[in-house]
Amino acid sequence: MTKQKHILSILVDNQPGVLSRIAGLFSGRGYNIESLSVAETIDPLVSRVTMVTMADKPIVEQIMKQLHKLINVIKVYELTGSSYVQREMALIKVQAKPEYRAEILRIVDIFRCKVVDVGREHYTLEVTGDEGKMDAILNLLKPIGIKEIAKTGIIALFREPK
Amino acid sequence: MKLTGAQILMKMLKEEGVDTIFGFPGGVVIDIYDELAKTDIRHILVRHEQGAIHAADGYARASGKVGVCLVTSGPGATNTVTGIASAYMDSIPVVIFTGQVPTQLIGNDAFQEVDIVGITRPCTKHNYLVKHTEDLARIVKEAFMIAASGRPGPVLIDLPKDVSTTKIIYKAPKKVELKSYKPTYSPNIKQLQRAIKLIKTAKKPIIFAGGGVVLSRGSKELTELAHKTQIPVTCSLMGLGVFPGTDPLWLGMIGMHGTYRANMCSGDCDLMIAVGVRFDDRVTGKTDTFAPNAKIVHIDIDPTSIRKNIPVAVPVVGDCKVTLGLLNKLLDKEDLGDLKKKRKSWLHQIAKWKSTTPLAYKQKDIIKPQYVVEKLYELTKGDAIITTEVGQNQMWAAQYYHFNKPNHFITSGGLGVMGFGLPAAIGAQIACPKKLVVDIAGDGSIQMNIQEMATAKQYGLPVKIVILNNQYLGMVRQWQELFYGKRYCSTGMEHAPDFVKLAEAYGAVGLRATKPEEVEPVLIKGLSSPKTVIMDFAVEREECVYPMVPAGAPITEMLLV
Ligand SMILES: Cc1cc2nc3c(=O)[nH]c(=O)nc-3n(C[C@H](O)[C@H](O)[C@H](O)COP(=O)(O)OP(=O)(O)OC[C@H]3O[C@@H](n4cnc5c(N)ncnc54)[C@H](O)[C@@H]3O)c2cc1C
Ligand SMILES: Cc1ncc(C[n+]2csc(CCOP(=O)(O)OP(=O)(O)O)c2C)c(N)n1
Ligand SMILES: [Mg+2]
Numbered sequence: 033m034t035k036q037k038h039i040l041s042i043l044v045d046n047q048p049g050v051l052s053r054i055a056g057l058f059s060g061r062g063y064n065i066e067s068l069s070v071a072e073t074i075d076p077l078v079s080r081v082t083m084v085t086m087a088d089k090p091i092v093e094q095i096m097k098q099l100h101k102l103i104n105v106i107k108v109y110e111l112t113g114s115s116y117v118q119r120e121m122a123l124i125k126v127q128a129k130p131e132y133r134a135e136i137l138r139i140v141d142i143f144r145c146k147v148v149d150v151g152r153e154h155y156t157l158e159v160t161g162d163e164g165k166m167d168a169i170l171n172l173l174k175p176i177g178i179k180e181i182a183k184t185g186i187i188a189l190f191r192e193p194k
Numbered sequence: 195m196k197l198t199g200a201q202i203l204m205k206m207l208k209e210e211g212v213d214t215i216f217g218f219p220g221g222v223v224i225d226i227y228d229e230l231a232k233t234d235i236r237h238i239l240v241r242h243e244q245g246a247i248h249a250a251d252g253y254a255r256a257s258g259k260v261g262v263c264l265v266t267s268g269p270g271a272t273n274t275v276t277g278i279a280s281a282y283m284d285s286i287p288v289v290i291f292t293g294q295v296p297t298q299l300i301g302n303d304a305f306q307e308v309d310i311v312g313i314t315r316p317c318t319k320h321n322y323l324v325k326h327t328e329d330l331a332r333i334v335k336e337a338f339m340i341a342a343s344g345r346p347g348p349v350l351i352d353l354p355k356d357v358s359t360t361k362i363i364y365k366a367p368k369k370v371e372l373k374s375y376k377p378t379y380s381p382n383i384k385q386l387q388r389a390i391k392l393i394k395t396a397k398k399p400i401i402f403a404g405g406g407v408v409l410s411r412g413s414k415e416l417t418e419l420a421h422k423t424q425i426p427v428t429c430s431l432m433g434l435g436v437f438p439g440t441d442p443l444w445l446g447m448i449g450m451h452g453t454y455r456a457n458m459c460s461g462d463c464d465l466m467i468a469v470g471v472r473f474d475d476r477v478t479g480k481t482d483t484f485a486p487n488a489k490i491v492h493i494d495i496d497p498t499s500i501r502k503n504i505p506v507a508v509p510v511v512g513d514c515k516v517t518l519g520l521l522n523k524l525l526d527k528e529d530l531g532d533l534k535k536k537r538k539s540w541l542h543q544i545a546k547w548k549s550t551t552p553l554a555y556k557q558k559d560i561i562k563p564q565y566v567v568e569k570l571y572e573l574t575k576g577d578a579i580i581t582t583e584v585g586q587n588q589m590w591a592a593q594y595y596h597f598n599k600p601n602h603f604i605t606s607g608g609l610g611v612m613g614f615g616l617p618a619a620i621g622a623q624i625a626c627p628k629k630l631v632v633d634i635a636g637d638g639s640i641q642m643n644i645q646e647m648a649t650a651k652q653y654g655l656p657v658k659i660v661i662l663n664n665q666y667l668g669m670v671r672q673w674q675e676l677f678y679g680k681r682y683c684s685t686g687m688e689h690a691p692d693f694v695k696l697a698e699a700y701g702a703v704g705l706r707a708t709k710p711e712e713v714e715p716v717l718i719k720g721l722s723s724p725k726t727v728i729m730d731f732a733v734e735r736e737e738c739v740y741p742m743v744p745a746g747a748p749i750t751e752m753l754l755v
Contacts, residue, residue, distance in 0.1 A: 045374065049323075053315060060316045090501065097498040103320040103340060106374040 067185030127177035220266020222293035247277025252621030268306030283608025319347030344377030381512030396465035405432030406470015412515035439596030461750035583639030585669035613642025
């Protein structure tokens with residue numbers, strides 16, 4: 033069976049130790065975590081964990097059941113098809129030698145991102161988008177020289193009926 | 195009303211109906227012990243914390259209640275980990291209270307501080323660190339509810355010293371309800387109807403029952419289903435007793451050391467009704483050759499058990515007792531046809547397997563371990579509670595003691611903990627003071643918690659220990675014999691204490707049999723004694739457990755005697 037990317041959205045009790053239960057479940061059972069993002073929801077007692085994992089179908093089914101079995105997990109669902117919106121944010125520090133500055137700014141413009149810090153030799157860009165956009169901008173910036181990068185991991189929500 | 199944490203704890207334990215605690219004291223739990231002494235809850239002082247947790251496990255299995263265990267912080271807490279992991283694997287309801295250093299010292303590497311909540315996270319159903327005395331009552335209530343409901347399991351509560359000593363105005367907790375925890379007891383009727391269709395058309399059906407039937411107290415319903423449909427029954431090690439071992443439809447245990455006919459049935463059957471089992475690798479052998487011709491109906495309260503190891507045609511999430519009861523009711527409305535005629539050739543085939551390849555051994559000049567177990571079965575009329583250690587002794591107990599009732603076989607199945615049997619027997623004896631409780635032991639395992647002899651003596655517990663003494667770590671030796679060219683590396687146990695003298699040193703009775711004709715008299719004498727007794731049987735040293743399926747092979751490919 034082929035491994036595929038799955039995005040799981042997990043609502044959990046906003047309590048200490050819950051994240052470590054989830055992380056422990058993944059490491060203990062040999063599941064993989066591609067990315068993970070956690071924050072409080074509108075209800076301060078509840079947090080949302082958005083997790084991306086690579087797995088084949090029976091394993092994802094098992095992962096979801098195992099997550100659900102944790103006492104502090106309230107709800108688990110998978111975001112599939114085109115029924116959801118997903119975003120990720122990255123901060124990208126690129127080398128900004130004078131001869132490249134115009135090129136960087138052009139890219140910033142095309143991808144509708146922002147320069148959030150300007151140093152003597154570097155620009156720090158803020159990019160938000162889905163995976164496709166992330167990949168595209170990184171590919172363009174790589175030849176210019178990326179010094180550092182920080183990503184949030186994917187967050188996602190179901191679309192509501194139109 | 196102002197109460198300390200320790201007083202609130204006692205109040206909650208009484209509310210939960212706790213009558214016995216297995217424990218061992220230490221600095222940070224003295225306040226709790228001080229209050230415990232003022233109640234009528236019985237405290238059993240073990241000699242090692244591992245003994246406390248296994249005793250609580252044995253108590254839970256024999257009584258059907260939640261077992262309770264109380265230990266101190268640091269080493270007291272870590273000593274329980276093996277037993278917690280065993281209870282977790284076998285889904286046994288126990289609540290463990292561990293002392294902890296005062297909250298303001300947590301994280302400072304304080305004296306006897308250990309992160310027991312972190313350590314036991316992967317081997318408890320749930321666990322808690324109580325940070326405020328105000329939360330204690332609610333947490334205790336939740337813990338007992340979680341431990342006993344759904345798929346049962348151990349729940350640990352870590353109690354910092356100041357939480358026990360702080361006085362607060364006590365408010366009774368509300369009824370506990372966890373929005374994220376709602377086990378499914380009633381099955382989906384549609385799935386049951388699909389199962390019925392399969393039952394009606396199957397030519398070679400079997401029922402495979404396990405620990406879940408014991409836990410749900412569904413033995414009666416299971417037996418009714420088998421009789422109603424004339425479907426033969428096999429059990430996992432954990433299920434033994436849920437179907438009478440003397441019934442004509444009984445196939446014996448399945449798996450690595452299962453009977454020939456049970457394993458052959460699994461290879462041949464066209465329908466397997468699996469109830470409260472988790473398809474452990476000791477059962478399935480090579481998974482892709484397991485029950486290759488069968489449609490599997492799987493009834494289990496825990497969705498993670500279903501389709502974890504084995505593909506299933508009809509998944510049924512529900513409690514065994516409730517589901518089987520419902521299934522029986524629905525089947526009553528069905529015309530099942532002439533079952534006698536329908537099952538004739540299948541049951542005939544099974545009878546043939548049984549007669550050509552039965553469980554067997556030959557008693558000659560040296561005592562056979564199987565003979566000891568068989569005699570024990572005869573003399574106790576199958577009515578004793580049997581606990582076991584781990585290894586060959588455990589498998590012979592499973593094969594030759596024909597369990598007729600649930601809750602009579604108490605063994606560490608999933609984790610296989612050597613040293614389990616004696617403390618578990620102590621727990622079972624306390625739960626059932628009138629019952630005969632026997633630990634079928636190996637000479638190696640019994641040494642792992644032998645200190646609990648003192649506990650048995652202190653409380654006048656007449657547990658009987660039957661040592662099948664082969665002077666080997668026999669099960670490992672068996673693997674070395676069969677798969678490692680007889681290189682018996684580190685499995686000899688010649689250097690052991692004299693178990694008769696050891697019994698006497700503990701103030702118990704010690705008996706020994708070295709010849710076959712001494713087996714019965716020793717058993718009769720030992721079993722009829724009102725004291726704790728060790729019976730040491732010098733058995734054939736290199737006897738092997740058969741049938742045996744080599745690890746990872748299909749379970750129909752058995753090594754036979
Ligand atoms: C040396 C050694 C050799 C062994 N050899 C064998 C062997 O040959 N054959 C064998 O069978 N085992 C053997 N075992 C034991 C094996 O390791 C497993 O412990 C055992 O097979 C598991 O039994 P089970 O499937 O009944 O599951 P259990 O561990 O008893 O699990 C119970 C199942 O029932 C479910 N359940 C719990 N409560 C309920 C409820 N109320 N309603 C519905 N479902 C519920 C649970 O979710 C779980 O899936 C051996 C062990 C050792 C140490
Ligand atoms: C705590 C622990 N350590 C190691 C093992 C591995 N092990 C399984 S069976 C066995 C041999 C047990 O010897 P004994 O108690 O004499 O039983 P026998 O097999 O000889 O009946 C061993 C070492 C285990 N199950 N548990
Ligand atoms: Mg031995």
